[in-house]
Amino acid sequence: MIGLLKTNDTLSLWDCISLDAVQKGRTIHEDIAQDLLKRGLIEDEVPHYSISLSIAKNTHQLPSYTKTKGLDKEKLRQMILQFLQNAGDEGAKRDSIYEYLKDVLPANKTEEQQLRYVGRLLVELNEEKLIDRIGLKWILTDNNRSV
Known part of the structure; x- marks a missing residue:
């Protein structure tokens, strides 16, 4: 400096x-x-x-x-959708999605803050009807299976 x-x-x-x-x-x-x-x-x-x-x-x-x-929000959203596309009908838990994203999340945040951020992204995608939650797992909505 x-x-x-x-x-x-x-x-x-x-x-x-x-x-x-x-x-x-x-x-x-x-x-x-x-x-x-x-x-x-x-x-x-x-x-x-x-x-x-x-x-x-x-x-x-x-x-x-x-x-x-870290990557910008839209890129992270696309990565989540791709991950869930790859997971198929089995879907994925938030922790698995976090493991996939952790290297591209903001490095200046704690793990807890990163997990909350991933959770907020999942909720946003759910509210936009791009993904659904079944129990503890997230899956693509039926009309979004060909991302």
Whole structure:
């Protein structure tokens, strides 16, 4: 991050130290976080901030940024539908779907947060009548079997 000081004269040394702390998963003071959020230097929510896309690009950290953010919601939804297509009539439990997705979920979230996120995606797909729940298993709806 210190190298960013040389190329960006709008950042203070304290900004760079704060960004470095965010990148390393350390807690920063809420006032500092709010300032960095307003300036577009960090993203996400308390306490799971991450550096912003622009900072990741400027510091050549796009691979780790992308891993931290995970795949976007629509790609995850498509992966779930494909997984359930492959599972066929047997369907799949949330834990199996999570195992399939865990490497592409946001790395800055705990396992519990990732599981809840997968659960919310399943509920959304169910509310959209793309999948059904039978007991503890999820399956594609009859009219959605040819994803």
